[in-house]
Amino acid sequence: MKILLLCLALVLACDAQLPLPNVLTQVSGPWKTWYISSSNPDKIAENGTFRIYMRGINVDIPRLKIYFNFYAKVDGECVENTVGASIGRDNLINADYNGSNYFRIIDMTPNALIGYDVNVDSKGKITKLASLMGRGAHVNEEDIAKFKKLSSEKDIPEENIIYVGDTDNCPNHE
Ligand SMILES: *[C@@H]1O[C@H](CO)[C@@H](O)[C@H](O)[C@H]1NC(C)=O
């Protein structure tokens, strides 16, 4: 039993030393939000804390930090936020924003980033959120399909998927 535990401890220790998969090294740069979905529609409604208009993401690999720069509306006003998060085991990203968040990059291509977030607010309420972010002026159908599939796998109702590409009127919108 002791030997087994020792092996387990070694495996975990070694695992933590693994180099980051390539994906995080490709994330830094400008991004904009195309679609979001949520198990709780209030969070992504107009003035909702997760109706996020992304502007850019910056990854600091040596420090295992990631910074999200975005706007969200508070009472109809665009408010800029930069949220710093830590990158943990298996690239689970842990951020404090409207409670605690456990965020993962599910899929990434040169033009699209599909993310999944679990938010736990101060009352312990759990909200599942998915997003499709892009670079460039267009979003492709294949990425939309992947995002919709993810939302459905997470039991987010189809009516809670919203296109925000045309509602972004916050500053620095391309
Ligand atoms: C968002 O806030 C603005 C300003 O308070 C308000 O006019 C608008 O109705 C709000 N939207 C929703 C859906 O509550």
Ligand SMILES: *[C@@H]1O[C@H](CO)[C@@H](O)[C@H](O)[C@H]1NC(C)=O
């Ligand atoms: C999250 O944001 C909502 C407003 O959208 C607010 O009512 C709530 O208190 C916030 N919760 C936390 C934990 O910040």
